[in-house]
Amino acid sequence: MMIGETAVKVEWEDNESVRALLALAKGGSFTIQMSMYGGFEQVGSLGTSLPRNDTQTTTQAGDIVLYSGDQIVVFYGSNSWAYTRLGHITDKTAGELAELLGNGDVTVTITAE
Numbered sequence: 369m370m371i372g373e374t375a376v377k378v379e380w381e382d383n384e385s386v387r388a389l390l391a392l393a394k395g396g397s398f399t400i401q402m403s404m405y406g407g408f409e410q411v412g413s414l415g416t417s418l419p420r421n422d423t424q425t426t427t428q429a430g431d432i433v434l435y436s437g438d439q440i441v442v443f444y445g446s447n448s449w450a451y452t453r454l455g456h457i458t459d460k461t462a463g464e465l466a467e468l469l470g471n472g473d474v475t476v477t478i479t480a481e
Contacts, residue, residue: 369457370477371442371468378432380455385434388418389454393480400440400476408445410469412476414438422450429462431455442476444469 369378380386392398392414400412409427417437426448427433433441433451440454444465457465468474 369479370475372474374468376457376468377459378455379458381453383421383452383454384419385421385452386454389414389434389440389478390480392416393478395480397477397479400478402440402442402474402476404470404473406445406447407470408443408447410442410444410474410476411435412440414440418452420452422452425449425451425453427451429465430457430460432457440476442469 369376400414402410402412405411418434420434420437426446427443428446429444431443432455434454435441435451460468
């Protein structure tokens with residue numbers, strides 16, 4: 369996954385939501401325009417609904433979740449809400465994520481491998 373021009377490693381969950389998300393890339397990639405929200409997350413519309421299995425969750429920096437079935441959220445802070453877990457960024461610290469995500473809107477590019 370890319371955040372702007374920065375590659376990040378993601379450990380994806382093994383669930384139908386992630387399989388549907390990666391299918392959107394169809395062997396290539398797709399880009400989502402993200403917007404800052406709440407001072408702790410970036411939110412972007414997928415333009416389609418994915419299968420969801422929301423559970424009450426307290427997120428942490430690096431978590432990637434599905435919200436309302438049609439929005440992807442990447443956290444650089446923490447929040448508690450009902451989300452479907454998609455994955456977690458494994459190679460960046462909370463501080464690095466705040467630098468990447470906390471200074472204005474970004475684009476996220478997901479590549480299916």
